[in-house]
Amino acid sequence: MKVTVVGAGAVGATCADNIARKELAQELVLLDIREGFAEGKAIDMMQTSALLGFDTKVKGVTSDYAATAGSDVVVITSGLPRKPGMTREELIGTNAGIVKSVTENILKHSPNTIIVVVSNPMDTMTYLTLKTSGLPKNRIIGMGGALDSSRFKYYLSQELGCSPADLNAVVIGGHGDTTMIPLINHATWNSVPVTEFLSKEKQDEIVAATMVGGATLTKLIGTSAWYAPGAGTAMLVESILRDEKKLVPCCVALDGEYGQSDIAIGVPVVLGKNGWEKIVDIKLNDEEQAAFAKSAEAVRSMNSVLELA
């Protein structure tokens, strides 16, 4: 298997590191526009292989798309991250151009690849990739829900004093500070609803903390997060390459599901060798359904800014 990660910055390099350590691919190409940057990161990663004992061959290149030829999966992380005080949506002006040109270049050499979009604003960048690539919709997947759900489990585990691995909890909707929907009423601690252990006030606090999880880290670090985003993206790549059929919330094209069409937004999907293979319907109550419709409206309004011609 061959994977390309475009953007050798914080998230791209962390994702590549996770992919190499888990030996998800034989060949891993790291590509960046900054001269020598991806080459340096790739050599640094390769110099951990004797220490960690992995066999993946990591190669760094500067804008050399020929080296990415025949990739089974391509991860797009190229673009600006936000600074404290910014929203992800403010990145659209710069990142739309980057994501569009990267997609075009990738497809010249890997016309049938599966693309995982990470660059922000992720829902709109996924929609852009869908519209410009011409790839079947199942081969375009935006990463956001995996990360947001992991943050949701983190905050729940802190309050419950339990292992995050014992929790089942998902975040659907847009990957934005005000658009994501942590489904607290569906979250369980080894099949017991978490709402049985938490006051309504605590539940609301956890939901609010999850929604601004990315902004909180951006304020603390000075740029946006990378460990959990990199790990979340690698988890998606793993489920695809190993055909694991994991059920993960991802940003995908909807065609009537959840009452929405002509949009890419977060819903639970089964991930396997064909990309996203199935959308799973969660029975939402009226309040959750209204939140999803509102989230879709916000994402759609951001999509309308794109010049798709």
Ligand SMILES: NC(=O)c1ccc[n+]([C@@H]2O[C@H](COP(=O)([O-])OP(=O)(O)OC[C@H]3O[C@@H](n4cnc5c(N)ncnc54)[C@H](O)[C@@H]3O)[C@@H](O)[C@H]2O)c1
């Ligand atoms: N979807 C998510 O959950 C999620 C999580 C974290 C970060 N992000 C987003 O991912 C993106 C990357 O974040 P980061 O922290 O890694 O930023 P970063 O600045 O560390 O890295 C971005 C890299 O992209 C490269 N780049 C820019 N234009 C390029 C081009 N045309 N071709 C190839 N490479 C190019 C830059 O040189 C840089 O190395 C940001 O847009 C950020 O908002 C999304």
Ligand SMILES: O=C(O)C[C@H](O)C(=O)O
């Ligand atoms: O918060 C950000 O801007 C980056 C990313 O979307 C995240 O959630 O960590």
